Amino acid sequence: MQFLLFFPEITNRVPGGPVKSISVALATFVLFAAGCAEETEDKGSVAFESRYEGLAAQTTLITGATILTGTGDRLENADLLLVDGKIAEIGADLSMDDADIVDATGKWVTPGVIDVHSHLGVYASPGTQSHSDGNEVTSPVTAEVWAEHAVWPNDPGFTTALAGGVTAMQILPGSANLIGGRGVTLKNVPGRNVMDMKFPGAPHGLKMACGENPKRVYGGRGQAPATRMGNVAGYRSAWIDAAEYRDKMKAAENGQGEMPKRDLKLETLVGVLEGEIIVHNHCYRADEMSVMLEIAEEFDYKVGTFHHAVEAYKIADLLAEADTCSAVWADWWGFKMEAFDGIRENAAILDQAGACTVIHSDSGIGIQRLNQESAKVMGAAARVGMDIPPESAIRWITANAAKSLGIAEQTGTLEAGKMGDVVVWDGNPFSVYSKAERVYIDGALAFERGNDDVNPVTDFTLGTAAAAGGAQ
Amino acid sequence: MNRFITVIALFAVSLPASAGPTAIVNGKVHTVGPQGTIENGTVLIVDGRIAAVGSDVVVPEGAETIDAGGKIVTPGLFSPYGHLGLVEVSSSAGPVDYSQRGEQFTASFDVADAYNPRSTLIPINRIEGVTRAVIAPSPGYPDETGSGHIIAGLAAIVNLGDDDFLDQRAAAMVVVLGEGGASLSGGTRTGAWLMLRNALNEALDYREHKGDFERGMRREYTHSMTDLDALQGVINGNVPVIVSIDRASDIEVLLKLVNEYSINAIITGGSEAWMLADELAAARIPVIVGPTANLPGNFDRINARLGTASILAAAGVKIAIADSDARTHNARNMTQSAGNAVAYGLDWDSALRAITLTPAEIFGMAASTGSLEVGKAADVVIWPGDPLELTNYPDAVFINGESIPMVSRQTLLRDRYLQSDKPPAYRD
Numbered sequence: 001m002q003f004l005l006f007f008p009e010i011t012n013r014v015p016g017g018p019v020k021s022i023s024v025a026l027a028t029f030v031l032f033a034a035g036c037a038e039e040t041e042d043k044g045s046v047a048f049e050s051r052y053e054g055l056a057a058q059t060t061l062i063t064g065a066t067i068l069t070g071t072g073d074r075l076e077n078a079d080l081l082l083v084d085g086k087i088a089e090i091g092a093d094l095s096m097d098d099a100d101i102v103d104a105t106g107k108w109v110t111p112g113v114i115d116v117h118s119h120l121g122v123y124a125s126p127g128t129q130s131h132s133d134g135n136e137v138t139s140p141v142t143a144e145v146w147a148e149h150a151v152w153p154n155d156p157g158f159t160t161a162l163a164g165g166v167t168a169m170q171i172l173p174g175s176a177n178l179i180g181g182r183g184v185t186l187k188n189v190p191g192r193n194v195m196d197m198k199f200p201g202a203p204h205g206l207k208m209a210c211g212e213n214p215k216r217v218y219g220g221r222g223q224a225p226a227t228r229m230g231n232v233a234g235y236r237s238a239w240i241d242a243a244e245y246r247d248k249m250k251a252a253e254n255g256q257g258e259m260p261k262r263d264l265k266l267e268t269l270v271g272v273l274e275g276e277i278i279v280h281n282h283c284y285r286a287d288e289m290s291v292m293l294e295i296a297e298e299f300d301y302k303v304g305t306f307h308h309a310v311e312a313y314k315i316a317d318l319l320a321e322a323d324t325c326s327a328v329w330a331d332w333w334g335f336k337m338e339a340f341d342g343i344r345e346n347a348a349i350l351d352q353a354g355a356c357t358v359i360h361s362d363s364g365i366g367i368q369r370l371n372q373e374s375a376k377v378m379g380a381a382a383r384v385g386m387d388i389p390p391e392s393a394i395r396w397i398t399a400n401a402a403k404s405l406g407i408a409e410q411t412g413t414l415e416a417g418k419m420g421d422v423v424v425w426d427g428n429p430f431s432v433y434s435k436a437e438r439v440y441i442d443g444a445l446a447f448e449r450g451n452d453d454v455n456p457v458t459d460f461t462l463g464t465a466a467a468a469g470g471a472q
Numbered sequence: 473m474n475r476f477i478t479v480i481a482l483f484a485v486s487l488p489a490s491a492g493p494t495a496i497v498n499g500k501v502h503t504v505g506p507q508g509t510i511e512n513g514t515v516l517i518v519d520g521r522i523a524a525v526g527s528d529v530v531v532p533e534g535a536e537t538i539d540a541g542g543k544i545v546t547p548g549l550f551s552p553y554g555h556l557g558l559v560e561v562s563s564s565a566g567p568v569d570y571s572q573r574g575e576q577f578t579a580s581f582d583v584a585d586a587y588n589p590r591s592t593l594i595p596i597n598r599i600e601g602v603t604r605a606v607i608a609p610s611p612g613y614p615d616e617t618g619s620g621h622i623i624a625g626l627a628a629i630v631n632l633g634d635d636d637f638l639d640q641r642a643a644a645m646v647v648v649l650g651e652g653g654a655s656l657s658g659g660t661r662t663g664a665w666l667m668l669r670n671a672l673n674e675a676l677d678y679r680e681h682k683g684d685f686e687r688g689m690r691r692e693y694t695h696s697m698t699d700l701d702a703l704q705g706v707i708n709g710n711v712p713v714i715v716s717i718d719r720a721s722d723i724e725v726l727l728k729l730v731n732e733y734s735i736n737a738i739i740t741g742g743s744e745a746w747m748l749a750d751e752l753a754a755a756r757i758p759v760i761v762g763p764t765a766n767l768p769g770n771f772d773r774i775n776a777r778l779g780t781a782s783i784l785a786a787a788g789v790k791i792a793i794a795d796s797d798a799r800t801h802n803a804r805n806m807t808q809s810a811g812n813a814v815a816y817g818l819d820w821d822s823a824l825r826a827i828t829l830t831p832a833e834i835f836g837m838a839a840s841t842g843s844l845e846v847g848k849a850a851d852v853v854i855w856p857g858d859p860l861e862l863t864n865y866p867d868a869v870f871i872n873g874e875s876i877p878m879v880s881r882q883t884l885l886r887d888r889y890l891q892s893d894k895p896p897a898y899r900d
Contacts, residue, residue: 125767126774157767216564313889314896333882334593334801336563343882349889364767365797372808372862379863384890432811432862464768470777471766 048148050198052187055444057085058100062424065104070111070399070413074391080109082420085443089416102438104424110394111414112167112421112441114401115367116280116327117307117360120158121151121171121194125364125460135174136181140218140225141238143206144264145181147171151194154458156466157364162188162447162456163472164368165423165436168199170405172307175209175282176217178225178234182268183207183280185405189441190456203406205304206272208235210283210292211338232291239299242269278304278406280327284338286314293322305404307360310342316353325356325404329366330373347374347396348381348388358404359396370397375430390430420444447472493518494873495531496852499540502821504547504829505843515545517850520873525844538868540854546824547843548603548851548871549806552760552792552831553714553740554799556605557587557594557630562801570608572625574615578695579645579671579702581625583609589630589637593801595880598632600804601859603851603871604639604832604841605630611648611656611716620656622648622664623671626702627714629835631851633871643835644738645706648716649726651772665725671695672733675703712736712835714760719772720744727755738834743773746780749787758790758834761826763813765795781826782817792831793823811860823860849873 060082067075067090079094080087088096122134133150136142151171161169166188173180183205184198191197210231219226225234245266252259271277279296283289283306296303302324306312309326310333312319319326328350333342350357359374361367374393381388402412411419420443427434439447448454450469457467465471494517501513503525514529515522524530531537555570562568569586587607597605608627614620624646629639648656653664674693678700684690685697693700705711717723718741727748730737739745740760745752752759761781768774784791793813798805810823818826832842841849850873857864869876888899 126770128770160766212564313886331802331805332797334561337561337565340561341885343886345886345890349886365764365795368766369764369812372812375862376808379861379865382863383865384886430862432808432860433815435815461768465775465777466766466768470775470779472778 048146048195050200051195052189052191052198052200053196054085054187054442055189055446057082057420057443058445059083059096059098060102060440060443060445061094061096061099062102062104062109062422063094065107065109065424066428067109067414068111068391068394068429069415070395071415072391072395074389080414080422082422082440082443085420087414087416087418087420087422090414102424106427107437108425108427108429108434109414110165110423110425110429111398111412112423112439113165113370113397114405114412115161115166115169115361115370115397116305116358116401116404117362118161118169118171118364118367119174119362120161120169120364120367121153121155122147122173124152124155125157134172135176137176137217140177140214140234141179141265142173142177142181143179143238143266143268145173146184146204147173147182147207148184148194148198151184151186151197153191153193153197154460156458156461156471157367158188158190159456159458159461159466160364160471161367162439163436163449165371165425165429165439166367167421167423167439167441167446168405168407168411169367170205170280172205172280173207175207175213178209178214178231179238179269180207180209182277185407187441189446190458199407201407201410204268204271204277205280205405206268206277208279208281208292210281210288211285212336213282228288232295235292235295236298238269239273239295239301242266242273243299246270246273272301273299275302278404280305280307280404282307284308284310286311288338290315290318293318293324304406305356305358308339308362310339310346312355313343313346313349314341316350316355319350320353320355323356325358325400326350327358327360327401327404329362330359330376344377344380345384345386347377348386351388351392351396352386356400356403357396358400360401371425371429371434372432375432378430390428393430493523493532493535494538494870494875495529495535496538496540496545496854497531499543499545499854501525501545501844502547502824503844504825505845507845512542513545515844515850515852517852517870517873520850522844522846522848522850522852524846538854543867544855544857544859545844546601546853546855546859547828548841548853548869549601549827550792550829550831550837550842551597551602551605551799551803551806552794552834553606553608553627554794554803555610556597556602556607556632556800556803557589557591558583558607559800560591560593571610571613573613574617575619575621577625578621578623578699579625579706580696580698581609582628582641582702583607583625584628584638584641587628587630587638589632589634592881594632595877596801596882597804598869598871598876599866599878599880599883601807601853601855601866601869602803603632603853603869604837605632605803606643606831606835608644608646608714611646611652614656622653622656622667623699624648626711629837631841631849631871633874633876636872639837639840640835642702642705642711644712644714645703646714646716650717650719650722650741651770652716661722665729668729671699671703672707672735675700675707679704679707706735707733709734709736712738714738714740716741718743718776720747720775722772723748723752727751727757730755730757742780743776745789746777746783747775749784749789752784753788756790758792758830759784760792760794760831761813762795763793763809763816779816781813781823785818785822785826790830790834791826792834793826807860808862811862814860820860
């Protein structure tokens, strides 16, 4: 019985979490033991599960727009219908009784923007020491910590990101540690706690970090890792521990030996080995990313996404072959040695090589304009003959980002049956002058430019310019 | 390594000497000067300067003619604040020459001597239109004992050409106040104001009693003679003070202090400056605005918002535009900053002015650069379309009339990795 709960792939999945991490199953077990979790079939009965309910959805018909579907298509003078929080239909001359009609003539419609790399809530504004909750800089491997346990829902950055069309994002721990802990994917709606915001069914991420940051932080204290060699030894040691833990549990399941004591760190790592937690690996240099792919090979896990990946363009073919996404900036470079070779065409070269390409922010300001970051890449690519049309580039901040986070089945494109996560832009989203005019999350109008009746205001910003709409 | 050095050396010799006149014809010329915008305009460059601008300019025989093909022609971009040429890599990779630890040097700390015109940052930014830049010391940080100083030192103005790059030393004095100043002066903003007042008072006393001081007949100062010498320009009103300040209440104190000491101030940061737009206009204090800085990064910026540029401009405040991340490695992104200012209310012409002529005016350079006017330095950029649009990068850049090679370390990396014929190390 115990073991069945540890390994959900051989038992019934607990509803409410399509991708069940071992740790969540463990939490279930703990609750069982306490005799207070008899309702395993009920959503919300598992600790830290999503309690996202969404805003009140309206039946909405958006008409006459230029639609970038996120699947690679561009539709002109097209309509999009939202029913029951989902995308019901896309096409020409749609109609629906009792729908709110949004005349989007001359406007552009895209899937909701998704940022795979944010620290909103864990490095919240104001950026005081009191709000510094993203790096558990006490040990190089802290797989046991979860970003969601520190997310402050009143970070004003959530609402400004919403005004930039962001409907979902992954909140990650920082990059001080080799293994920094679990990331969490959120819907960009206000909540009283993080559970209210958690994207239903999204897998956890595991933040890992290459290069300068871990070795600087720990080397500076005279402890390992002090070099990139030490970094790699640190990852490998952690995976050896995880594999041993997994093997002991499996053996115990077969009646051999005792079930090991629950270990928060190792159960997260086992979640990766079991393919249920997605690796998000901060890594800049091409050579280091290549080494990380070797480690993944050695321990039989997959690197889901390299984050920052400033030199990804040097190994675009390897990344395409590994089916590993690269989440990059348009043009950040030079702030440290491993960022010295950044070029604006990075994303474009990856895209042309067939590698999964994502534009990310890592910034409370940048997250508000992921469309603009994409546009800079498009323009740079065009200079060297790489023509990347809007219908392709939009995928960097929608469909490909959804793939990176393991939520592509639910969102990221405008296809019938998917979540009604939609942005209406007042023009071509790749123009510096264009702004998100309306943002729908699960079919509910979550943001409407200039409409105080619709737009959320965080507790923190009450009484400020932001509350008066000035920050949006 | 040798190959890299070779490439750099090639840069140094590949610039064409300023030969005869150059005429850029058939451009949509945004002069940012009294001539406004000229359709089918010509910009004539002679001896590094603009010799003529207009729709009926006679191109002299033998002039090199560049047909802009109806594209946009603007003045070069003037970066209003940053650290170009003072840093290669910001962290853990050698000196960062704009940030002095402790309080050994304050007002006399002059970044001009550290400027490197061969920095990789220079080509990367100039091929995207940046032709002049204010290079500034940053507020620095306290030393191991916690000592620091709110006076960071002297900024300079450079052009991003290869020769005669130093336009002006001691173009401004940089001072940090508010929360940043508090951290350098014992933990309070009052401490920061006292530190500034003390420096100004000592500079005034020194001015009046320099002879006595040198004869040992005047009290000791807390600042060195070199620092007090450097402050003379400030108290004489010749050197403006760039004040890093955000909170409205701090700006109110600044308004009084500027009046009291008759000094000229320029605000950078200015998150809450929009709340005092009329007062700043009346006091003729310009603001270097970051149009996208709408988050309350600290309690000094609690009323940060979008639209600051347009609110200040409407009140008559002189504004220069560059977001904080568009000031050094990516100074080139000041066009994006300006575009965002337009998205939130600033008119387009004012936005272009805020990245060209207005910063030149703020720093006393408008007589020689900042607009396409006869007699000014020929800092000219040809764009394929709207320069504020994200997808448009310059086709050609001239600095002091010199045509800039459109090559940077980044374009070399790009071009190397767009090839696949040989292993990377053997490609161009």
